[in-house]
Amino acid sequence: MLTHCPSCQQPLPFTDDQIARLEQALIQLAPGKLLAMKCPLCRNSISLDKSGRPPQKPACHVQPPPPPNLDWLQTGVFQGEEKVEDVPMALVLHQAGEERRRIGDSLEAVGYQVFMADTVPEALERMRFVNFSCIVLQAKLEGNLEQSSFHAHMRALPMDRRRYIFYLLIGENFHTLYNLEALAYSANLTVNTGDLRHLDIVLRKSIPTYEELFGPMLEELGAYGKR
Structure with a gap:
């Protein structure tokens, strides 16, 4: 009653x-x-x-959209910008090995200058002195993403700095180019480890989209001295 x-x-x-x-x-x-x-x-x-x-009101279940179709990745063809401009430095926090080499090669292919970090303290120290335009994190570097001190640092960055960083998460459980997943993890892009061989193509697609979305706002902020 x-x-x-x-x-x-x-x-x-x-x-x-x-x-x-x-x-x-x-x-x-x-x-x-x-x-x-x-x-x-x-x-x-x-x-x-x-x-x-x-x-009782019936529960409302919202079905999220599915991950994007990646068939086009197999062809290696993407109609877009050949090189991303004005992105001088990229930081890669990833275990040394073949995967990290592929990441570095892909970033350099689209115009980044790449700095490799082996540990979280090394990456954080480098971030004190360099304004990186792109940061790549191996999700399992510190066990899992929820336990990652570096991921927590990225999520806590003030927006006057965070909005200028293209934050990329790499892991075996991610869906490549799944924007909803990236948003859920406070990142700009998620990439499955199995798609690293196509990373340069993924970057050629995702970075111009990111710049198209945020570029006008960042230009206006720069005009008012908010950089």
């Missing part, structure tokens, strides 16, 4: 006689019907089902 008003959250001041009559009305209530009454305190309407409680 309902004991508090759903609107004002105050206890319902029913007498024993009123409760008995209410219970009798609920017993006689036809299945699927609702009993209407008013709160004695706030006078808002209250609807009760046969159990004596307000009917």
Whole structure:
């Protein structure tokens, strides 16, 4: 039985006689019907089902859009800018090896000057003195992303600095070019490890899109000395 008003959250001041009559009305209530009454305190309407409680609203399940189709990656063809301008430095925080070499080669292919960092302290120290335009993080470098001190640092960056950084997460569980996933992780791009051989093509597609979206705003901020 309902004991508090759903609107004002105050206890319902029913007498024993009123409760008995209410219970009798609920017993006689036809299945699927609702009993209407008013709160004695706030006078808002209250609807009760046969159990004596307000009917439950059905849960709303929103289906997110699927990851993008990446068939075009296999062809190695993308109609876009051949080289990204005005992106002087990129920081790669990734374990040394073949994957990191591929990342560095891809970044250099689109015009970045690349600095490789082996540890989080090394990367953070370098960020103190260099305004990197692109930062790449291996998601499992510190166990998992939720435990990553570097990822936490990136998420906590003030917007007057963060908005100028193209933040890229790489891991075996990510979906390449899935913008909704990148947004959920406070990044600009997620790339599956299996797609690293196509990273230069992915960058040629994603960075111009990023600049098209944020470029005008950044130019206006620069004009007002907000850089």
